[in-house]
Amino acid sequence: MEIVTLLMNGFFLAFEPLNLFLIIVGVVLGLFIGAMPGLGSVNGVAILLPMTFLVPPTSAVIFLGAIYYGAMYGGAISSIMLGIPGASTAVATTFDGRPLALKGEADKALVAAATASFIGGSISVVLFTLFAPPLADVALAFSAPEEFALMLLAFATFVGLGGDDIPKTFFSIFIGLVFSAVGLDIISGEPRLIFLDLPGFFHGINFLVLAIGIYGIGEMLWTIETTKGKVLISQAHITINRILDALISLKNGFKVMIMGSFLGYFVGILPAAGATPGALMAYGVAKGMSKDPDSFGKGNTKGILAPESANNAASTGSMLPMLTLGIPGSPTTAILLGGMVIWGLDPGPMLFVEHKEFVWGLIASLYAANFFAVVINLAFIPAFLWVLRMPFTILAPIIFVLCLIGGYAPTQDMHDVWLMLVFGIVGYLMRKLDYPMAPAVLAIVLGPLAETSLRQSLLMSSGSFDIFLFRPISGAITAIAITLLFMPLIKSFNSMMRRQMSKWPL
Amino acid sequence: MIRAEYTMAALMAAFSLYTMWKSAELEIGWIPNQGPGGGAFPFWLAAGMLICCVLIILRQIRKSDDVEEPKKVYMDRETFVLFALVAGSLVMTVGLIEYVGVYVAIPLFIAFYLRIMGSHNWLLTGSIATATPIILFFFFEIALKITLPKGVTEPMFYPLYGLFL
Numbered sequence: 029m030e031i032v033t034l035l036m037n038g039f040f041l042a043f044e045p046l047n048l049f050l051i052i053v054g055v056v057l058g059l060f061i062g063a064m065p066g067l068g069s070v071n072g073v074a075i076l077l078p079m080t081f082l083v084p085p086t087s088a089v090i091f092l093g094a095i096y097y098g099a100m101y102g103g104a105i106s107s108i109m110l111g112i113p114g115a116s117t118a119v120a121t122t123f124d125g126r127p128l129a130l131k132g133e134a135d136k137a138l139v140a141a142a143t144a145s146f147i148g149g150s151i152s153v154v155l156f157t158l159f160a161p162p163l164a165d166v167a168l169a170f171s172a173p174e175e176f177a178l179m180l181l182a183f184a185t186f187v188g189l190g191g192d193d194i195p196k197t198f199f200s201i202f203i204g205l206v207f208s209a210v211g212l213d214i215i216s217g218e219p220r221l222i223f224l225d226l227p228g229f230f231h232g233i234n235f236l237v238l239a240i241g242i243y244g245i246g247e248m249l250w251t252i253e254t255t256k257g258k259v260l261i262s263q264a265h266i267t268i269n270r271i272l273d274a275l276i277s278l279k280n281g282f283k284v285m286i287m288g289s290f291l292g293y294f295v296g297i298l299p300a301a302g303a304t305p306g307a308l309m310a311y312g313v314a315k316g317m318s319k320d321p322d323s324f325g326k327g328n329t330k331g332i333l334a335p336e337s338a339n340n341a342a343s344t345g346s347m348l349p350m351l352t353l354g355i356p357g358s359p360t361t362a363i364l365l366g367g368m369v370i371w372g373l374d375p376g377p378m379l380f381v382e383h384k385e386f387v388w389g390l391i392a393s394l395y396a397a398n399f400f401a402v403v404i405n406l407a408f409i410p411a412f413l414w415v416l417r418m419p420f421t422i423l424a425p426i427i428f429v430l431c432l433i434g435g436y437a438p439t440q441d442m443h444d445v446w447l448m449l450v451f452g453i454v455g456y457l458m459r460k461l462d463y464p465m466a467p468a469v470l471a472i473v474l475g476p477l478a479e480t481s482l483r484q485s486l487l488m489s490s491g492s493f494d495i496f497l498f499r500p501i502s503g504a505i506t507a508i509a510i511t512l513l514f515m516p517l518i519k520s521f522n523s524m525m526r527r528q529m530s531k532w533p534l
Numbered sequence: 535m536i537r538a539e540y541t542m543a544a545l546m547a548a549f550s551l552y553t554m555w556k557s558a559e560l561e562i563g564w565i566p567n568q569g570p571g572g573g574a575f576p577f578w579l580a581a582g583m584l585i586c587c588v589l590i591i592l593r594q595i596r597k598s599d600d601v602e603e604p605k606k607v608y609m610d611r612e613t614f615v616l617f618a619l620v621a622g623s624l625v626m627t628v629g630l631i632e633y634v635g636v637y638v639a640i641p642l643f644i645a646f647y648l649r650i651m652g653s654h655n656w657l658l659t660g661s662i663a664t665a666t667p668i669i670l671f672f673f674f675e676i677a678l679k680i681t682l683p684k685g686v687t688e689p690m691f692y693p694l695y696g697l698f699l
């Protein structure tokens with residue numbers, strides 16, 4: 029019952045005029061950002077975070093949360109209309125969305141995507157409301173070794189489940205952590221890693237400099253390269269009657285949407301997994317559940333319902349570990365978490381005790397954002413289609429300018445703008461060689477906390493690493509983390525054995 | 535592609551070594567009653583980076599010996615020209631911001647991008663290049679109270695400050 033009261037209070041906060049206004053603006057911006065090919069929630073949140081210094085912290089987080097939601101809805105629009113995923117999270121939506129659009133049923137696909145996003149968002153927000161308080165209660169008992177074990181687990185998921193090149197994933201984690209160590213040593217206060225003795229490194233490397241570099245500058249360079257060819261936009265005929273017809277035809281897709289929502293939510297909680305694999309898995313399961321699996325990939329609406337419900341649910345899921353444990357579940361929540369630290373809202377279980385109002389306001393705003401996103405999405409489909417027709421050469425310079433100013437605003441130091449440019453360009457060149465970027469962003473955000481908890485733990489144990497293994501909770505978490513870290517080795521050993529076996533037929 | 539892989543791994547290995555050396559300026563061992571020294575955390579992480587780079591290089595050597603990979607180009611000519619233009623203009627813009635400030639550098643960048651990269655007409659180019667700095671000024675300097683870098687153009691803004699701040 030207590031949850032209901034807290035949630036009601038949250039709604040009062042979310043419906044304050046400023047916050048409500050920001051939710052609506054955030055959703056609209058998110059929808060546009062999501063709809064643009066290449067740009068997704070993570071880019072929107074990274075580039076726009078410096079703009080939110082205008083409003084109080086709570087409103088800022090609510091605004092960014094709304095962008096996150098809107099972008100999840102918007103991603104489907106370009107997947108369907110252009111056949112290019114609006115964000116990586118909407119990759120699976122192209123499989124059936126594009127064929128439907130080519131058949132002249134783009135409206136049906138767009139309505140299916142919006143509805144599934146709404147169902148995914150709603151179910152996951154309810155799950156979130158139920159799971160967050162108990163998880164935060166458990167986490168309150170954590171001390172330094174448990175915190176460090178959790179962070180180890182977060183990084184281990186990238187290695188075990190991320191699916192990227194293993195040495196390059198490790199490299200990305202390490203370099204992110206090293207960047208977080210630049211500046212002053214947290215315990216002795218001595219200057220540390222002042223590269224080239226530049227004074228700009230004394231204040232450390234702000235995570236936003238890395239995030240905007242990679243997700244702003246780097247992403248734009250990437251998009252410019254990949255979209256230099258002409259893209260073909262499908263035609264959509266949209267009338268209210270057609271939207272209603274499409275809505276009615278979705279009624280036999282409920283099972284798929286519910287499956288997608290649950291799957292997406294739980295996959296979303298894992299740091300390395302998140303919305304993209306969640307959506308792909310949901311697509312696979314929907315195909316497996318279907319009586320007519322061959323129709324998938326040729327324009328089956330269920331092929332849109334499953335991934336779209338899953339990616340929205342995953343975005344809520346990724347907020348659960350961020351708010352309760354202080355471990356982000358996705359790159360976007362990593363940036364949100366970094367922002368919260370700037371605003372003095374230290375994420376983690378204490379948030380539920382010390383900033384109750386904020387937490388429940390944010391949760392309530394997710395309910396509201398979900399509602400506005402579906403309404404605005406359905407009502408303004410033509411406006412979003414117009415964005416897709418806008419030449420990228422108009423958007424690109426504006427986004428670049430936002431990045432440059434966004435890199436300057438937090439610290440007001442030109443050193444950081446140069447650094448951001450270097451991160452963007454080098455990040456782009458590395459991404460072309462399949463170095464994953466998300467682990468580095470997560471690492472720079474978690475780095476300071478990881479180092480503090482590691483050093484405190486080692487001090488508690490006078491230097492012995494046993495402390496992570498022989499405390500019940502941290503031991504269990506560390507064991508899972510180690511298993512995940514060794515997963516790629518076990519896998520390659522298995523396949524090597526199989527190859528050897530096949531050489532010797534029995 | 536293979537050459538790019540080697541070059542990147544070698545550069546990053548060099549950066550790792552430099553970071554290890556920089557970390558060692560602080561104590562990297564154990565300080566009695568204080569725990570690990572300030573340099574320990576980055577030192578071992580940088581060592582980890584170095585190991586990853588070595589692994590990447592070794593794996594590439596083995597792969598190149600094994601099979602003749604189909605030749606993938608890291609960056610074809612067209613991509614390179616595009617990349618050089620965009621990245622080059624960004625570097626120029628940030629360089630210009632240092633000397634003549636945001637309000638000269640950014641309109642120039644926008645005009646360059648719209649007119650030359652996008653071949654849009656002068657009307658569109660002119661209106662976006664004019665509108666952007668005005669919006670930036672009101673949003674950042676007036677609303678957020680963040681002073682953007684102006685370089686030598688600073689004195690020209692004194693009357694505006696008097697008017698709005």
